[in-house]
Amino acid sequence: MIYLDHAATTPIRPGIWEAMRPYSMEVFGNSSGVHDVSRRAKNALEEARERIAATIGARPQEIVLTSGGTESDNLALKGAALSSSSRRGVVTVATEHEAVLETTDYLRRIGLPTALVGVDREGAVDIDSLLGEVTGDTALISVMCLNNETGVVQDLPRIVAAMRGRHPGVLIHTDAVQAFSSHDLDVDALGVDLLTLTGHKFGGPKGAGLLYVREGTPLEPLHHGGGQELGRRSGTHNVAGAVGLAEAMEAAKADRSRFRTEVGQIRDDFEKRVIAALPDVVVNTPQRMRSPHHLNLRFPGIRNQTLLMRLDRAGVAASAGSACQSGAAQVSHVLEAMGLTADQTRESVRFSFGWDSTVDEAVEAADIVLGLVEVLR
Amino acid sequence: MRALAAMSGGVDSSVAAALTKQAGHEVVGVTLKLWSGPNGEAPTAGCCTVSDAEDARRVAAQLDIPYYVLDYTGEFRDGVVDRFVHDYASGRTPNPCIECNRTVKFDRLLGGLAEFDCEVLVTGHHARNRHEDGVWSLLRGADRAKDQSYVLSMLTQPELASTRFPVGDLTKAGVRSVASEMGLRTAAKPESMDICFVGQRDYRAFLRDTAPEAVQPGPVVDSDGTEIGRHEGIVGFTIGQRRGLGVAVGEPRFVVRIDAGRSTVVLGRRDELAVAGIKLRQLTWTNGKKATGRVMAQYRAHGEPVAATLHDDRLLFAEPREAVAPGQTVAFYDGERVLGGALIADTFV
Numbered sequence: 001m002i003y004l005d006h007a008a009t010t011p012i013r014p015g016i017w018e019a020m021r022p023y024s025m026e027v028f029g030n031s032s033g034v035h036d037v038s039r040r041a042k043n044a045l046e047e048a049r050e051r052i053a054a055t056i057g058a059r060p061q062e063i064v065l066t067s068g069g070t071e072s073d074n075l076a077l078k079g080a081a082l083s084s085s086s087r088r089g090v091v092t093v094a095t096e097h098e099a100v101l102e103t104t105d106y107l108r109r110i111g112l113p114t115a116l117v118g119v120d121r122e123g124a125v126d127i128d129s130l131l132g133e134v135t136g137d138t139a140l141i142s143v144m145c146l147n148n149e150t151g152v153v154q155d156l157p158r159i160v161a162a163m164r165g166r167h168p169g170v171l172i173h174t175d176a177v178q179a180f181s182s183h184d185l186d187v188d189a190l191g192v193d194l195l196t197l198t199g200h201k202f203g204g205p206k207g208a209g210l211l212y213v214r215e216g217t218p219l220e221p222l223h224h225g226g227g228q229e230l231g232r233r234s235g236t237h238n239v240a241g242a243v244g245l246a247e248a249m250e251a252a253k254a255d256r257s258r259f260r261t262e263v264g265q266i267r268d269d270f271e272k273r274v275i276a277a278l279p280d281v282v283v284n285t286p287q288r289m290r291s292p293h294h295l296n297l298r299f300p301g302i303r304n305q306t307l308l309m310r311l312d313r314a315g316v317a318a319s320a321g322s323a324c325q326s327g328a329a330q331v332s333h334v335l336e337a338m339g340l341t342a343d344q345t346r347e348s349v350r351f352s353f354g355w356d357s358t359v360d361e362a363v364e365a366a367d368i369v370l371g372l373v374e375v376l377r
Numbered sequence: 378m379r380a381l382a383a384m385s386g387g388v389d390s391s392v393a394a395a396l397t398k399q400a401g402h403e404v405v406g407v408t409l410k411l412w413s414g415p416n417g418e419a420p421t422a423g424c425c426t427v428s429d430a431e432d433a434r435r436v437a438a439q440l441d442i443p444y445y446v447l448d449y450t451g452e453f454r455d456g457v458v459d460r461f462v463h464d465y466a467s468g469r470t471p472n473p474c475i476e477c478n479r480t481v482k483f484d485r486l487l488g489g490l491a492e493f494d495c496e497v498l499v500t501g502h503h504a505r506n507r508h509e510d511g512v513w514s515l516l517r518g519a520d521r522a523k524d525q526s527y528v529l530s531m532l533t534q535p536e537l538a539s540t541r542f543p544v545g546d547l548t549k550a551g552v553r554s555v556a557s558e559m560g561l562r563t564a565a566k567p568e569s570m571d572i573c574f575v576g577q578r579d580y581r582a583f584l585r586d587t588a589p590e591a592v593q594p595g596p597v598v599d600s601d602g603t604e605i606g607r608h609e610g611i612v613g614f615t616i617g618q619r620r621g622l623g624v625a626v627g628e629p630r631f632v633v634r635i636d637a638g639r640s641t642v643v644l645g646r647r648d649e650l651a652v653a654g655i656k657l658r659q660l661t662w663t664n665g666k667k668a669t670g671r672v673m674a675q676y677r678a679h680g681e682p683v684a685a686t687l688h689d690d691r692l693l694f695a696e697p698r699e700a701v702a703p704g705q706t707v708a709f710y711d712g713e714r715v716l717g718g719a720l721i722a723d724t725f726v
Contacts, residue, residue, distance in 0.1 A: 306492050309445050313405070313494065328410040328446040342451075376492055 002361040002368075005319045006201075006354030007148050007178060007294060013203035014356060016247045022373035023240035031237045032226065041239045042321045048239075048246035055249040056195070057186035058212050064232045065242055068209035069177040071222075073142075075211050076173040079219035080140040080194065081107050082155065087139040087169070089113035093125045094337040095149075097175055100142050101333070113137050121161035122286035123152035123338050127159055131166055140171040140194070145179035149296025149321035149334040149350055150285045153183075160191040171217060177201050181252055181259050181355065182292050193217050197249075199241070203355050204248025208241030212273060227293045255355060264292030267353045271295055273366035278373060284335060284348055293353040296321060298340075302376050304349050305329045311349075316365045320352040379403045381495035381539070383486060384437065384444075386429030389501030389544050391436045391563040392552045396543040397499050398440050405495060406437035406444040411453035411481065412574040431565050439561065456480030458574055458587070465584055465612040466591030468550050468635030469704025472678065473572055475528050483532065487539055500539045504529050505545035506537050513537035515663045515715040520548040528677055530708035530718025531661045584612045595640030596623055600633060600649055611635050614642050617700025618651060631700075651697035653726050655707060657690045657719035668716045672709040676701055676721065682710050690719075697726075 003011070013191065029038035031045045046348055048059070053060045066072045077100065081088050090104050094116050101116075108114040115133040119125050125143060134141060141163065146153050160172055173194035176185055181202040187195060194217065198209030213219055213232065225234030252259075274297065284296035299307060304320045311318050320329035335345040353362070382394035384406045394572035398404045408430040430446055437444030464471035483484050503518030504526040513534055518524040532540070544552050556564035575583045585592050592610030599605050606624035606685045608614070613621070618632040622644060633645035655676070662668060673682035674692055677700075690705065701724050709716040 305445070305447050306489065309405075309443075310492075310494060313443060313447075328448040330448070346448075375494075 002316045002364055002365045004351040004353060004357070005317045006357070007151075007321075007350060007352035008207065008319055009200045010203050010354045011356055012200075012205060012244075013251050016204060016244050016251070019247050020240040020244040023177075023243055028237070031239055041237075045237050045239045045242050048242040051246040051335055052210060052242070052249055055246075055253050056197075056346070057214060059190050060214065061230065062187075062213055064211045064213055064229045065237065065245075066209045066211055066233060067207050067238075068101040068200070069097070069175065069196055069198035072099065072198070072209050072211035072238060073173075073175055073261065074103050075219070075222050076194040076196060077103045077107065077130035077140065077142060077241055078222060079232075080171050080173070080217070081112055083218040083220040084139050087137060089115070089135065089137040090140055090142065091115045091117065091133045091138055091373060092142040093117050093119060093130070093144070093154075094121055094270055095119050095125075095147055095152075095334040096142065096144055097148055099179070100144070100175060104142075119182055119337050121339050122289065123147055123150050124286070124289060125159070127162055130159065131162055133169045134163070134170055136172050138167070138336055140173055142173040142175065144175040144177075145183065145185075146176070146291050147294075147334060148178045149294075149332055150296045150338075151178075151352075152286050153179075153291060155289070156190060156192075162247040164191065175201045178291065178294070181250070182256065182263075184256065187212055187214070192353065199245040199248045202248055204252075205244035208238055208245040210245065252355070260292050263353050263355070263357055265361050267295055267351075267355050269359060270351065270353075270362040270366045271297075273363065274369055277370045278335065284338070284340070293357075295351045295353075296335075296348055298344060298348045298352070300347055302373060303346055305346075306376060307349055307369075307372060310376070311368065314368045314372065316368050319350050319352070321348065378497060379405070379495045380497050380499045380501040381479075381486060381490060381493050382406045382442075383482060383501075384408050384433035385501065386432035386436075386500065386563065386566075387569065388556050388561070388563045388566050389503070389552055391433070391501070391561050392547075392559075393499050393501040393541075393543045393549050394436065394442065395440055395559050395561060396555070397541070398442060404440065404442045404499070406433065406442050407486070407493075408433045408444075408446050409453075409481065409486075410446050410448045411450060411477070412458075429569075432566065433531045436561055436563060445675050447485075449485055451476065452481050452485060462584060462588040462591055463698055464704045466588065466637065468611055468637035470615045470702035471704045472528075472560065472706055473574075474678075475531070475706050478528055479531050483536055483540075487536055490539060492624070492699055494646060496539070500540065500542060501544055502529060502542050503545055503549070504542050506540065506542060508538075512555065516545075516713045517710075517715075518542075518545045520551075526715050527675055527706065527708045527718075530663075530706065530715050531659075532663060533661055534663070534665050581610075581613045585610070593640050595642070597622065597642045597644060599630075600645040605644070608642050611637060611640055611642055616702040647699070650699040651726070652694070652699075652701050652724040653697055654685070654691055654693040654724070655701060655721050656723040657692060657707065657726065658722040660690060660717060660719040662717035663715050667710075668709060672711065672716060674709055676705060676707040682708075690722075691725075692719075 027040045029041035031042035049060045053063050104114050117130045171193040174192050175196045193214040195212040200206040221232050223234045228234050282298040331342045332345040380397045380402050382404050384390045409571040441714045458474050461471050461473045502525045503523040505516040507514050517526045596604045597606040597608050614632045630644040631650050633649045674685040675682040686693045703721045707723050
C-alpha cells in the first residue's frame with residue numbers, strides 16, 4: 001500500500017510504541033495513587049509533560065493532556081466561552097475543522113453569540129472581516145494554523161498582531177493539529193492563548209493530545225471529576241499516551257527541517273508529475289501559503305468517490321478530505337467556502353504526505369493516478 | 378468475474394454477496410447513501426450514519442471483500458424524492474422503490490460498472506434471470522411470496538445481461554439458513570418495510586413537511602359533484618381508499634378519482650371504482666420485443682396478476698378491476714416470465 005492520507009492519521013514513528021509499553025505493563029499505576037507503582041507512573045507523566053511543554057516553548061502547567069484534537073478544540077471553545085459571564089461569544093472561520101465548527105454551532109444553539117468568517121478563493125481568511133465580527137461580547141477567536149483539506153497556511157502572526165492591537169481582551173485559539181510536522185510552533189512567538197495538538201498526526205499514538213492554555217487563561221472544564229490536570233480535565237491519566245506524545249513531539253520537531261525539504265519535494269514531484277500529464281487538473285491547494293505535505297486536486301469530470309475506490313483497489317490510500325461516519329465522500333465545506341460548486345468539491349481528492357513518504361512511492365502513486373484518470377475518462 | 382455487490386445491510390444482499398464470493402468471483406461491496414435525514418436536512422455533525430451500512434460493512438469485512446459507501450443523495454433527491462412529492466401532488470400514487478431501482482440503483486451502478494472496474498452487478502432481489510439462446514429473461518423469484526420481479530420489470534436486455542440475482546433461486550427461509558450457516562450477522566435481521574426516506578412516519582406527514590405547498594385543502598365531492606366534506610390535501614388519498622375519508626355517508630364510499638387541478642377528491646360507490654383498462658406510459662420490454670395480445674398483468678406490488686390484453690399503449694382487463702392507481706407500475710407476465718413493464722398513466726372505464 002502507498003499511504004497518502006497522512007492528514008487523516010500517520011503511522012507511529014520508530015521506537016515510540018516501545019517507549020510507551022512499560023506504562024501499560026510494569027508501570028501501570030494510576031498516577032494519582034500513593035504507592036510505588038503510581039509514583040513511578042506520576043513521575044513518568046510529569047517528565048513527559050515537561051518534554052511536551054519544552055517542544056512548544058510552554059511551561060509544564062500550561063499543558064492540559066487530552067484525548068486528542070477534537071477534545072482540545074471543544075475544551076478551548078466551550079471552556080473559554082463558558083468561563084466568563086461577560087464575554088461569551090466565539091468568532092471562527094468557515095473552513096475550520098468540524099471539531100471547531102460544530103462546537104461553535106453548539107454554543108450558538110445554547111444562546112451564545114457566534115460568527116463565522118469566510119475565506120478567499122485560496123482559502124485565506126479575510127482578516128478585516130474577522131476583526132469586524134469581534135465585539136465586546138467576544139470571548140475567543142479560533143483560527144487554524146494549517147487547513148486539513150487543502151494545506152493552506154493562515155497568516156496567524158498578522159491575525160494575532162491585529163487582534164492584540166484592536167481587541168486585546170479577546171482570547172486567541174489555534175488548531176495546530178496539521179502544522180506540527182512542518183512548522184515551528186512556539187506559543188510565545190505565535191502569541192496565542194490556546195493551542196490544539198494531537199500526537200497521531202505526526203507519528204505519535206492515537207488518543208493522546210493536548211491543549212496549551214496560557215497561564216492565567218480562564219477555562220471552564222468539560223470533564224468534572226477527580227481534578228486532574230489542575231482541575232481542567234479530570235480523568236485517570238493516559239500515562240503511556242503522554243509518554244508517546246512526548247516522544248513523538250521531540251522526534252517530529254527534530255525531523256522538521258528534513259520534513260519541510262524532503263517531504264515538500266516529494267509532494268511537489270507528485271504534483272508536477274500529475275499536472276504535466278493532466279493539464280486540466282485544478283490544484284485546490286494554493287500556490288503560496290501552502291504546507292509542504294498537503295495536495296488537494298480536482299479532476300474535472302471524475303467523481304472523487306469513484307477515483308478513491310479505484311485508487312484503493314490499486315493500493316493507493318487517499319481521501320476526499322471530508323468523509324462522514326459512514327465513509328461516504330461528502331461535499332467539502334472547506335472547498336465550498338473557497339467558492340467551488342458542490343459538484344466541483346465531488347471531483348476533488350486530497351493526497352497528504354508524511355514522515356515516512358518516499359520519492360519512489362510518490363512517483364508510483366502519481367503514475368497510478370494518471371492511469372486511472374485515463375481509464376475513467 | 379468481477380462483481381459489484383449492492384449491499385443494503387439486509388440479509389438478502391448479504392447472502393447475494395457471500396454466494397458470489399463463494400462461487401469464486403472477485404466481489405466489491407457497495408452501500409448507497411441515498412438520504413441524509415428524515416426531513417432531508419443537512420446532517421449537522423458530518424454525520425450520516427446509515428446504521429444499515431454498518432451491517433453491510435461488517436458483512437463485507439467478514440467476507441474479506443473491499444467495501445465502499447457511495448453517495449448518491451443528489452440523484453436520489455432529484456430522481457426519487459422530488460418525483461414522489463410531485464406525483465402525490467398531482468394525484469398519482471408513486472412507487473418510489475421502483476423509481477429508485479430505475480434512476481439510481483440500476484442506472485448509476487450498471488452505468489458505472491466499468492468505472493468501478495466490475496463486470497456484473499449483484500443484488501439481493503428475489504428474482505431470477507436466465508440466459509438461453511442468446512436472450513436474457515427475467516423470471517419470478519423461487520419464493521413466490523417474496524418475489525420482487527414486479528419492481529424489476531423495467532429492466533431490458535443490456536441490464537439483465539449485466540445483473541445477477543443470486544438469491545432468486547432460494548426461498549426467504551433458504552436465504553436465512555445460508556446466512557446462518559455462513560455465520561453472517563444479518564441472518565436474523567428483520568425486513569424493512571418502510572419507504573426508506575419516510576421511515577416509520579406516515580408518508581403524509583413527510584409530504585406535509587417536505588412539500589407544504591403540495592398540501593392544499595380542498596373539497597371532497599360525491600360522484601355527482603355535490604360537496605360532502607373538506608380535505609387537508611389530496612396527497613392524503615389513493616384510488617380505492619375507503620378509510621380516513623373524513624365524511625360520513627350512509628353506504629361505503631371509496632376514492633374513485635383525484636382531480637389535482639381542482640384539488641378535489643371524488644368519492645363513489647364500490648361499483649364506480651372499477652376500470653376497464655389502463656393507459657400506459659414508459660413501456661419497456663425485457664427482451665426488447667414489444668408484446669401484444671393476451672398477457673397477465675400485475676398492477677400492484679403485492680397483487681395477483683390478472684388476465685388482460687395489450688394493444689400498443691393500452692391494456693384492457695378481461696374483466697373490470699378496482700383500485701388501479703395512476704403512478705403505480707404494471708408488470709406484464711407470461712407465466713413466470715416478465716415480459717415488460719410500464720407506468721399507469723391513466724385508467725378508463
